[in-house]
Amino acid sequence: MSGVGIQIDRISKRFAHRVKGEVYAVRHVSLTVQPTEFLTLLGPSGCGKTTTLRMIAGFERPDEGRVRIGEQDVTDLMANQRNIGFVFQNYALFPHLSVFENVAYGLRVQRKSSGEIRRSVGDVLAMVGLQGYDQQFPNQLSGGEQQRVALARAIVIRPRVLLFDEPLSNLDAKLRVHMRGELRDLQKRLSITAVYVTHDQEEAMAISDRIAVMHQGAIVQEGTAEDLYRRPASEFVAQFIGRTNLLTGRVRSVAAKRIEVDVVGQCLLFSDDDAHLAPGQDVCLVVRPEMITLRPGDSDIGLRGEIFSRTFLGEKVEYQIRVGTNILQVTSYDPAQSGLFSGGQRVTLHLHTDSIQLLPGGPV
Ligand SMILES: Nc1ncnc2c1ncn2[C@@H]1O[C@H](COP(=O)(O)OP(=O)(O)O)[C@@H](O)[C@H]1O
């Protein structure tokens, strides 16, 4: 098995809606997935992730646009002609078939010999850690074991790409974290291209080489977890990936990479060279909770605030701080060294302006 690329070019899908008439579930989505890459479609419920994945799989035909897998345009091919493995959210195992027969299903359809079927099924069951489960039935398995069977069934046909639709969402939190590590290891071991769908930003960040964030039927930003966290292109992405404070500011001056911004009565200096901002313009500051350092007392440099609440979490402390009319989230690591602040205490907030993203337009 080795990975091939996937290219989708301006695909759209409309569905009939009882009240709204025809609505776009996916609108002009283009995306390139590199061979052996693990790409995740991330976004809130209803944004079009499943519909996009089903169009790659061939379970749904796009109203417009093309899908390519490797060198081949597969837009007009049925799902079973595309050589893909698909892992569903609800596993979709055959309840009346044993684990062995569930996994063997695709090979039987391909009319493989019984010797080859026995060998291949044995290999993939070992690969997903289910040796000895051949004769069990789905209702005799835990959720995690069922998910492994679904995974084994998807990879046994040696697909060119693996597609996952929220495969871990029915598992408990601890198992979810464990399984996502296993999934990624397996995908890398098989060097197989994967497209994964989730609404869980932490899962997406942990498992993916690259993430495409979807909103209302469109891809709004693509990048590595780090790109999206550090350089969100919109308030939507800033708020969807990680925790964040959004502060309103107004540009005071712009000169050769130096941008002065008035924020809560203070003038802060930024050195952003590609923000395309003009004096007088409203901006939104994307300030992550760890991009603020606290010092005791009022100072003329930095924003003045008052501790509103404090949550001690061992290796870090999370504060809520009243700054003007805003409540800011601030995370302080190494509290033993930086000291603990208590409710009502006056503090000065130093913003790490190098790490703070400026977006045109104030928060809505
Ligand atoms: N078969 C369908 N018929 C009508 N509307 C659909 C159908 N499938 C999905 N939709 C609508 O398309 C939108 C996107 O759905 P979906 O792709 O399942 O989103 P996600 O997987 O991101 O939660 C939703 O508004 C949903 O109601």
Ligand SMILES: [Mg+2]
């Ligand atoms: Mg879905």
